[in-house]
Amino acid sequence: MTLAFPDVSRSPLVDLLSLGGRRAVVTGAAQGLGKAIALRLAEAGADLLLVDLDAAAADAAAAEISSRFGVTARGFRTDVSNSAEVTAAADEAVAVLGGIDIWVNNAGIFPNVPVLDLPDDMWEQVFAVNTRGVFLGAREAGRRMADAGHGGVIVNIVSTAGFRVAFPGMAAYVASKHAVRGLTKSLAVDLAPLGIRVLGVAPSFVPTEGNIAAAEAATQAAAEHGIEIPPLDVMTSSRIGRLGTPDDIARVVLFAASDLSVVMTGSTLLADAGETL
Template sequence: MTTAFADASLTPVRDLLSLTGRRAVVTGGAQGLGKAIAARLAEAGSDVLIGDVNADLAKETAAGIADRFPVRALGFGMDVSDAGSVRLGAEEALESFGGIDIWVNNAGIFPSVPVLQTSDSTWEQVFAVNTRGVFNGSREAARHMSNGKNGGVIINIVSTAGFGGTAPGLSAYVGSKHAVRGMTKQMALEFAPMGIRVLGVAPTFVPTEGNMAAAAQHAPSSGTETMDVMTNSLIGRIGTPDDIARVVLFCASDLSTIMTGSTLLADAGQTI
């Protein structure tokens, strides 16, 4: 039986945007995009569990969010490539918050290695984190969201690399992100009857800790600034982590109730 999503036409905008009473999990949330996303979800009223391979940093980030906003925020050591680790993270959210309403699959890696030098282990690691990690998180989230009355939202952080080729050396990364776009569509089909929406957000390059380290590897030896590797922006500036976090907040909120299966480009016009 298909669950009908509520018609929010008469709901005030402030209530559509509010996440008060909801419970979120953000993978790879200790820094970068994930940290910005967790903070915006918390500001909108959601409790947040930050899952990250760096458990100490996840707890530090969660403590900072709890100091800023009147919500519950927890840090948890989570390896998204390990289904058991993801399951434990979900169980922690259930025990601490009483449920899961929002799950953001943000964790990802992007080693830069030319195809001919890419080892089997490197390829498999990229897909284990970027693709299987999304599958593990989405499956675990849906299991628990389908047990609740209000359904939920799963948001996959894709990339503009999920829409085309990018810098040399990122074959595994590009392939993994194309796969996540496909999973977003398929899971939207399968989860809609459970009252669960699935959306993707595809950011352009923004200056996070991981992205800046990767960009430095590509900076020419002539002394060109690291940020010059950034594709030209049509909005007159580079993007920020919070630019992406606000798009994720839209997806997580009832403002986007009509949407599922789409991947939103948050790319400053990069893919035009």
């Protein structure tokens, strides 16, 4: 059976933005961009499973979100590169929340190694987390959504690295994010008949705990190889006079997950402050 996306033309704006009654999974949700996304989805009314490698941090973030917004929120430890663990996370969401309506593939890693020094295992790890993790999350979310017969939305966090190369030493990361951008399109084609939309959101560099640590490590590694990387405050060609914040990106994800964007699937939305112009 093919499900048509609903026509929401007559819906009031407050209903289009509301996620009340919907169940969302966010990966890499214990801090930074993932937590900011979870906060906005919860504010819009969604119940949440916060997936992260750091179980304690995920539990703490879930407790904060539940207290602030009165929604159901749980943490769940998951390695997104592990098929069995992603399946377990999807099963947990169904058990705890009652189903899955929204799945946000946010977890990712950001190493910097010049290509001639890039070891096989690091290349494979980047693709395991950044690309296979997106595939596994989308597959398991899609299966649960299809079984429920009500459609849903999958949002993949891409990166401006899915469009361009900002500086040297990023071969694995750039390749993995180009792959996610292409995967987003293919998932949209496969899942549209099931009423499932798939969108990408591509942020430029946003100063989160993880990104700052990764950028500092990349700068140090590059310096050891005689490569100069711009400092954090000029890493992006922002046209808005500042770097983006995690909440700037979270609001775009909220748009993608809500009925405001119901006519969209397969696109990757650039949330880049004009960086890629």
